[in-house]
Amino acid sequence: MVHCGDVDIRRYTAGVRQPWQSSHALLVIPIVLIVVITVVDQLVPADVHLGPLLVIAPAITASFADAWLTGLIGFLAVGAQAYIGWHFGVLFSRNVLVQILALTVLSAMTVFFCVMRDRRVRQLAQVRMVAEAAQHVLLWPLPEQIGSMRIACLYMAAEAEAQIGGDLYAATPTDNGVRVMIGDVRGKGLSAIGEAALLIGAFREAAHHHTSLPELATSLEKSVARNLPDLGPDEHVGERFATVMLVEIPDEGHVTRVLSCGHPPPLLLGPGSAVTVPVHPAPPLGIHGPTAGDYTVDVFAFEPGDTLLLYTDGVIEARDAGRAFYPLADRAAQWAGSSPEELLHHIRRDLLDHVGGCLDDDAALIALCHAQSTHRTHRHGPGLHVDGFGQQHGVLPPDEP
Structure with a gap:
């Protein structure tokens, strides 16, 4: 070697x-x-x-x-x-x-x-x-397509010459759909990278063993609480936490489920529009350790042709010379008809223009396009079930029970 x-x-x-x-x-x-x-x-x-x-x-x-x-x-x-x-x-x-x-x-x-x-x-x-190499181990490149779902991701580190930071994302196929996680670890440096690696590893394993998103979030919370003391000085334990957004996109139907642990809500891009998906966020992971019953699952219709945009706060909190925040929803609506790769390309260029070429915080985005509503061949192995997703809020489309 x-x-x-x-x-x-x-x-x-x-x-x-x-x-x-x-x-x-x-x-x-x-x-x-x-x-x-x-x-x-x-x-x-x-x-x-x-x-x-x-x-x-x-x-x-x-x-x-x-x-x-x-x-x-x-x-x-x-x-x-x-x-x-x-x-x-x-x-x-x-x-x-x-x-x-x-x-x-x-x-x-x-x-x-x-x-x-x-x-x-x-x-x-x-x-x-x-x-x-650390970036590839920590943030595995997401596949361009899982079943009928097209995926593109973008990571921009704030530190000069850096490849990795405190933002994280992961996606994994299950028997009945796709589960995606995007998150933001508070802080910078090796401790933030270590916590990000912890969350990604826990998600990749737990996503296949927990039926509901609240159970998955509880498993991630337990992993964070169990391992945080080993990631840095004891006096900083109370200051370390992570915001996380969990998304579940089933193979059949158009109902998508999201669970927010203090993370910014996703954007749903349709023809010429960008709508913020309403969520009921729970506290970030690492705050006080809620149980599965404390989480709220929000549901919304993710139709074929729509694009779901997940992001970290490094995007929406980026400021220009006049201290104005980056208007992600307004800008993303202009490229709503683009492919996931083109969408992130436009956002990256526009975001860097907005901040003058240098970000103050790490930024990560994931774009998922529901290309079609065909049934995907199930993969063998442990996966999730379609019932028991805890509290649900949102409007179901007419063709869903």
């Missing part, structure tokens, strides 16, 4: 420098400088010495080339300095020897800093690889 990692790092660092290395014409600049300085030094009066300016050549080369090319240009510069001394017959004079020595030392120092820079680039590449 180490050898594979080294290969990937070399590929990455090569990709970083590719725009520079592919333009070998840049090497003409230091070479031309060496030639020009050498020629002009021979044309100016004898009391004017331009040889020390040759140090500019390796210094410029270091900005776009690796240590080997920088060393080559430094060698040419030292050779040019020696040629100037030979041309005037003073090669072994004290002044010329000192200039040659000084230029050699400065060129060697430039090469040394190039080596250090390239080492830091490789280290940064390694860190990015680890972060990317």
